[in-house]
Amino acid sequence: MKIEEKLFLLTYKHDKQTHITIRSNEPCVNQCGAQWGRPCTTFCPANVYNWDGEKIAVSYENCVECTSCLTGCPYQNIDWRLPRGGFGVQYRNG
Amino acid sequence: MSEAEKFDAIVVGAGPAGSAAAHTMAKAGLGVVLLERGDYPGAKNVMGGVMYGRMLADVIPDFMTHAPIERVIVEERLWIATDDSAVSIGHKTANSHGEIPNAFTVLRAPFDRWFASKAEEAGALLVTGTVVEDVILDNGRVAGVRTGRADGDLLADVVVICDGVHSFLAKRAGLQQREIEPHEVALAVKEIIALPKETIQERFNVSEGEGATIEIYGTVTQGMGGYAFIYTNRESLSVGAGALMSHFMKTKITPYALLERVKQHPLVRPLIAGGQVVEYLAHAIPEGGYKAMPKLYTDGALIAGDAAMMVNGLHREGSNLAITAGRLAAETVIEAKAKGDFSAQSLSAYREKLQHSFVLKDLQKYQHLPEFIDRHSDLLGIYPDLVNHAVHEMLTVDGMSKREKQKKIWRDLTARRSLWQLLKDGYQTWKVIR
Numbered sequence: 104m105k106i107e108e109k110l111f112l113l114t115y116k117h118d119k120q121t122h123i124t125i126r127s128n129e130p131c132v133n134q135c136g137a138q139w140g141r142p143c144t145t146f147c148p149a150n151v152y153n154w155d156g157e158k159i160a161v162s163y164e165n166c167v168e169c170t171s172c173l174t175g176c177p178y179q180n181i182d183w184r185l186p187r188g189g190f191g192v193q194y195r196n197g
Numbered sequence: 198m199s200e201a202e203k204f205d206a207i208v209v210g211a212g213p214a215g216s217a218a219a220h221t222m223a224k225a226g227l228g229v230v231l232l233e234r235g236d237y238p239g240a241k242n243v244m245g246g247v248m249y250g251r252m253l254a255d256v257i258p259d260f261m262t263h264a265p266i267e268r269v270i271v272e273e274r275l276w277i278a279t280d281d282s283a284v285s286i287g288h289k290t291a292n293s294h295g296e297i298p299n300a301f302t303v304l305r306a307p308f309d310r311w312f313a314s315k316a317e318e319a320g321a322l323l324v325t326g327t328v329v330e331d332v333i334l335d336n337g338r339v340a341g342v343r344t345g346r347a348d349g350d351l352l353a354d355v356v357v358i359c360d361g362v363h364s365f366l367a368k369r370a371g372l373q374q375r376e377i378e379p380h381e382v383a384l385a386v387k388e389i390i391a392l393p394k395e396t397i398q399e400r401f402n403v404s405e406g407e408g409a410t411i412e413i414y415g416t417v418t419q420g421m422g423g424y425a426f427i428y429t430n431r432e433s434l435s436v437g438a439g440a441l442m443s444h445f446m447k448t449k450i451t452p453y454a455l456l457e458r459v460k461q462h463p464l465v466r467p468l469i470a471g472g473q474v475v476e477y478l479a480h481a482i483p484e485g486g487y488k489a490m491p492k493l494y495t496d497g498a499l500i501a502g503d504a505a506m507m508v509n510g511l512h513r514e515g516s517n518l519a520i521t522a523g524r525l526a527a528e529t530v531i532e533a534k535a536k537g538d539f540s541a542q543s544l545s546a547y548r549e550k551l552q553h554s555f556v557l558k559d560l561q562k563y564q565h566l567p568e569f570i571d572r573h574s575d576l577l578g579i580y581p582d583l584v585n586h587a588v589h590e591m592l593t594v595d596g597m598s599k600r601e602k603q604k605k606i607w608r609d610l611t612a613r614r615s616l617w618q619l620l621k622d623g624y625q626t627w628k629v630i631r
Contacts, residue, residue, distance in 0.1 A: 104474060106451075106453045106459060109388070109453060109474070109477035110477065112474065112475065112476055112477055113477065116236065126278050130215075139446065140449060142445070145445070145449040145450070146445040146451070147445060148384065148386050148443065148451075148452040148453060149479065150453075167480075168482045169243075169384060169479040170361075170363040170481045171384045171442055171445075171479075171481045173363045173377070173481075174377050174379045174381070174382045174442050175379060175384075175442050177446070180325075185234060185328050186328075187328060187345055188234055188326040188345050188409075189235070189236045189326030189327075190344070192240070192241065193237075194239065194242070194243065194305070194476065194478060196304040196305075196389045196475070196476045196478070197239050197244075197304050197305030197478065
């Protein structure tokens with residue numbers, strides 16, 4: 104089962120504004136690729152972060168709010184905030 | 198609201214810690230507001246699924262008659278597994294149906310909703326869909342919270358912080374000064390796999406309402422420190438896997454690929470065959486233990502549950518620590534209210550209560566375990582292999598005498614790990630779990 108199919112099973116209440124921003128592109132380009140291999144592109148369980156060749160593209164609407172990126176970015180470069188009240192993932196089972 | 202409303206207590210987060218705290222305080226007659234960022238309690242919350250009865254009964258004595266529990270656990274199994282075999286250790290009891298069962302499975306969305314509704318019945322005001330963005334400070338003491346709503350300032354004598362792992366409020370209130378490290382947090386993913394209840398009962402050899410748990414240690418985590426699990430619900434299985442963030446970062450294994458491989462394991466596959474995946478979930482788990490805990494109280498605030506690192510990973514416990522801590526925080530606030538003193542000095546009674554309970558005692562007991570797992574996850578690759586090889590060899594009837602077998606097992610064992618190394622592994626493991 105692919106991650107896209109897994110995420111398709113989820114219920115979200117989508118917000119038009121993002122709750123995730125990359126603070127600076129600089130460490131992603133100059134340091135993280137060589138030193139760490141950009142771990143956000145692999146550890147994120149909802150495939151929010153993808154390297155497009157120039158920068159990390161953020162698919163914030165996939166986010167399941169597990170909060171792993173708050174410790175998983177070696178440069179503390181992900182500004183992850185709680186989605187606004189009522190928005191985001193809505194687990195039916197939990 | 199032109200002027201900010203004032204409550205006796207504000208509880209942030211309607212998970213097990215928050216609802217236990219809100220229920221306990223409301224029952225004692227305090228004016229309590231329970232704030233939840235999800236549209237309903239449980240919308241954001243995930244756990245493997247095993248909860249413990251005693252600590253819940255301390256808050257809701259008759260929970261068994263109306264709580265949405267899935268199955269009472271009658272069998273717990275531990276698999277020490279390689280890619281195609283497992284040595285299984287287990288315990289099954291026919292005597293788990295006392296008035297308060299020891300352990301049972303829950304699904305957190307319905308469970309948290311129920312628990313918060315009990316707090317409401319006791320008199321707490323539940324407000325959902327509301328994010329707490331900051332604490333309000335008054336002369337250095339916590340005096341309330343700022344929510345994301347317009348005119349959303351709320352004031353109270355005490356704020357009980359139960360906002361979960363990676364607590365933002367712990368930092369805002371000055372309880373946590375540093376960033377949490379990647380080896381202090383695990384990431385777990387799971388799926389809810391629907392199956393008819395008869396199928397579950399047959400496959401796990403349990404009766405109606407009864408269930409089993411399986412924890413799988415070994416190559417399933419592909420060299421990372423962690424484990425996989427299968428828990429039975431009424432009409433579904435919770436199948437998941439988790440490992441330390443530091444190891445996910447190093448190995449570049451994706452959590453969903455990890456889980457897919459667990460599901461393909463030849464011993465797991467028959468248990469989930471024909472099931473339909475109905476939900477995929479992920480959450481971080483605070484595994485830093487005692488040494489990574491924030492300060493537990495300050496002027497006008499207390500912290501409980503995942504927000505305070507209250508997880509005993511080795512024993513699969515967390516929600517029970519949260520419920521007990523939430524209750525003890527509430528009892529501290531009730532006493533503080535009687536004295537009219539909400540200073541850090543007065544609220545320090547919370548730490549003493551935790552110290553007298555299993556919560557801090559257990560966290561202290563295993564305080565060196567998190568670093569050990571971070572550094573020695575290779576043992577999960579080596580030992581399951583050795584143990585399976587040894588048992589497999591002893592069980593294989595091929596004409597070799599048993600004494601020869603024993604010698605061969607010992608030779609194979611010491612070829613993989615020297616006697617000195619075996620003793621060292623044993624001593625170090627004993628040291629962190631004794």
